[in-house]
Amino acid sequence: MNLYRSIAQAIKIGKYVVFFGGAGVSTECGIPDFRSSNGIYSRKFHYDPETILSRSFFYQKPNIFYSFLRENILKYMDVKPNKGHIILAELERAGKLKTIITQNIDGLHQKAGSNKVLELHGSLYRFYCTKCFKAYSYNDIKDFENVPLCCCGGIIRPDIVLYEEPLDQDVLSKSKEHIMRADVLLVAGSSLVVYPAAGLLKYFKGDKFIIINKSSTPFDDQADIIIHGPFAETMEKIMNELMAI
Template sequence: MSIEKLKKMVSESDNIVFFGGAGTSTESNIPDFRTADTGLYNMDGYKYPPEVILSHSFFMKYPEEFYKFYKSKMIYKDAKPNLAHKALAELERKNKLKAVITQNIDGLHQLAKSNNVLELHGSIYRNYCMKCSESYSLDYVINSEGIVPKCNKCGGIIKPDVVLYEEGLDIDVLKKAIEYVSKADMLIVGGTSLVVYPAASLVEYYKGNKLILINKSATPYDHMANLVIHDSIGKVLNGVL
């Protein structure tokens, strides 16, 4: 019933924006941070919790420990787009969806052929030398001789272009995201618990009356939504096509 209602709302909208988090990619077998049994917070073998390892200060102080964790837990190169990614790309192709705003760094929206993707937290596919700013591919990082990839031009340490804890979001990307959300006639929020700020506060810029929240668990913004669906995001989004 809820999916039918959403389908009708989508059919009546032509300026849809999607804002998604880790739950959008869990159906591609990429674990999120907070799932009790499978998330990154449920880990053995590491001295520090993920939010410490994935912080700017930890990266600067212990790049080897950072990269051990990053390469084993944050890169899922074989992951494929799921029904949610494909449905969003199809809605864009139909000229209904204007932008995908994502907190994920896995590049799956682009693999599904979404064109207008705003990556709030960066991407594993972009990497750069901290010393000379030379760009490097994900393959270069994965296949580097040492654990810590080094620039082949100046020898500097290569950093993934992802937003670590203690780092600010890219202001230009954030401004674009706010602009899309504030002009949208429909905002679909999916696969995010809406507890990571400042990203979660994007919802507050939406001015319309078609706020849809799709998440398996409740969020702090459920009371603001016009429709809340606690179900598989792939199943729900595929159902509106």
């Protein structure tokens, strides 16, 4: 049986299918990931991206933080979801996919029509004032020249998890519960080296652990099925098989 057919079979008979994804899910939309050869970490900046995207750097040098964010991340806010995002939304509507757990902050699953999305690292669609905690949307801040300021004078920050910050405990524990309940776990587009997100995979005790990723990951030897290929294209092939069985 071909691998696409095997994954389609697993999804078809699965009672509780959960998707776990990372930056590679959105590269086919043109958004660079972090660790691929042409990812954000391969580019030269005055400070390395992990430093810029840290809590201490944000509070010390918010102007450099925001220039980096605008030039490398916010510039992709208008991109459209790819076929893989759309297929996941279709699987949710069909009652097959119980939840999406994503490390992405780009909101593309919701744009594709998914409703059950747990965002481990927050979202670039939400911002808030660091002083009075007033909530802002991306549209509210996008026209600021550089550092967006609240009416109270506080600096507005994106509601994303920066390096040196813990993950939201509620999102983390809900993600853990879904993974524990899952009988099929489909993992895609993640190097699986960022913790605690990758650590969630150890809670999976179901039947089929499937990985779709361009490069190998530290979890490959635990997977039942692996496809080293592009996410959106692979999801289309799986969907074609699903329609045929």
